[in-house]
Amino acid sequence: MAPLGEGSEEALVVQDENRKPISSILIIIAMQTEAIPIVNKFQLKEDLDSTFPKGVPWVRYHGFYKDLRINLVWPGKDSTLGVDSVGTISASLVTYAAIQALQPDLIINAGTAGSFKVKGASISDVFLASDVAFHDRRIPIPVFDLYGVGLRQSFSTPNLLKELNLKVGKLSTGDSLDMSPQEEASIVANDASVKDMEGAAVAYVADLLKVPAIFIKAVTDIVDGEKPTSEEFLQNLAAVTAALDQAVTQVVDFINGKCLSEL
Ligand code: SAH
Numbered sequence: 001m002a003p004l005g006e007g008s009e010e011a012l013v014v015q016d017e018n019r020k021p022i023s024s025i026l027i028i029i030a031m032q033t034e035a036i037p038i039v040n041k042f043q044l045k046e047d048l049d050s051t052f053p054k055g056v057p058w059v060r061y062h063g064f065y066k067d068l069r070i071n072l073v074w075p076g077k078d079s080t081l082g083v084d085s086v087g088t089i090s091a092s093l094v095t096y097a098a099i100q101a102l103q104p105d106l107i108i109n110a111g112t113a114g115s116f117k118v119k120g121a122s123i124s125d126v127f128l129a130s131d132v133a134f135h136d137r138r139i140p141i142p143v144f145d146l147y148g149v150g151l152r153q154s155f156s157t158p159n160l161l162k163e164l165n166l167k168v169g170k171l172s173t174g175d176s177l178d179m180s181p182q183e184e185a186s187i188v189a190n191d192a193s194v195k196d197m198e199g200a201a202v203a204y205v206a207d208l209l210k211v212p213a214i215f216i217k218a219v220t221d222i223v224d225g226e227k228p229t230s231e232e233f234l235q236n237l238a239a240v241t242a243a244l245d246q247a248v249t250q251v252v253d254f255i256n257g258k259c260l261s262e263l
Contacts, residue, residue, distance in 0.1 A: 088201035136174035169193025
């Protein structure tokens with residue numbers, strides 16, 4: 001996100017916005033199993049009179065928690081196959097539609113992710129991503145290569161990090177649960193600690209529409225460990241969502257009553 005010229009009108013507007021208490025947050029979550037504990041924790045209600053176009057599977061839950069209006073959006077189940085609409089396409093679409101409809105002050109993309117032994121990670125660790133990039137968009141032409149990687153910084157939250165016991169690391173996103181050798185090389189080049197299927201897509205849309213975004217990812221599987229990823233993911237999913245739910249609650253409690261510049 002390019003720095004704005006100091007003293008410019010736009011910069012002053014942004015400064016002003018950053019000093020108002022945050023009033024509305026948008027939580028974006030890819031899977032129902034990840035979303036439900038958080039919906040229950042904040043006692044959110046499903047929006048039956050959908051804000052979204054008729055017929056799409058996207059689901060919005062909403063409510064108030066302390067001083068915050070919380071919207072949680074889940075892309076829902078694939079209309080044909082009935083599985084969660086994971087991945088970058090659904091994530092970008094719901095992020096775009098939700099920002100347009102709800103005008104949030106801050107986005108939290110929460111979910112599960114793979115991590116790496118070489119990064120010292122264990123199952124149930126929770127990471128706050130410092131930046132996000134893609135690992136499956138290879139365009140070996142100067143400058144297009146950088147466009148493909150799509151590196152973006154997440155909104156900086158130094159105080160939140162000081163206060164909460166979260167790990168910090170880079171997040172790398174691709175549309176596959178497994179990892180090809182080429183993708184592995186890109187993940188190493190991205191210096192990623194966590195690997196998911198949505199983060200960089202959410203970051204792209206948030207950047208496009210100038211909404212600050214943070215990424216909370218709980219580790220369900222160790223990509224460079226002994227167990228096959230899909231097996232390990234399914235084995236740990238339910239337990240790890242408890243760690244995710246706890247971290248999201250801590251982050252929301254920290255955010256409550258603060259402005260962006262205090263995070
Ligand atoms: N078989 C699973 C598929 C879910 S896809 C099921 O239907 O239950 C995995 C989801 O968890 C994605 O939303 C992704 O963001 C996250 N995830 C967890 N571990 C991952 C990994 N190792 N690589 C990529 N994404 C991962």
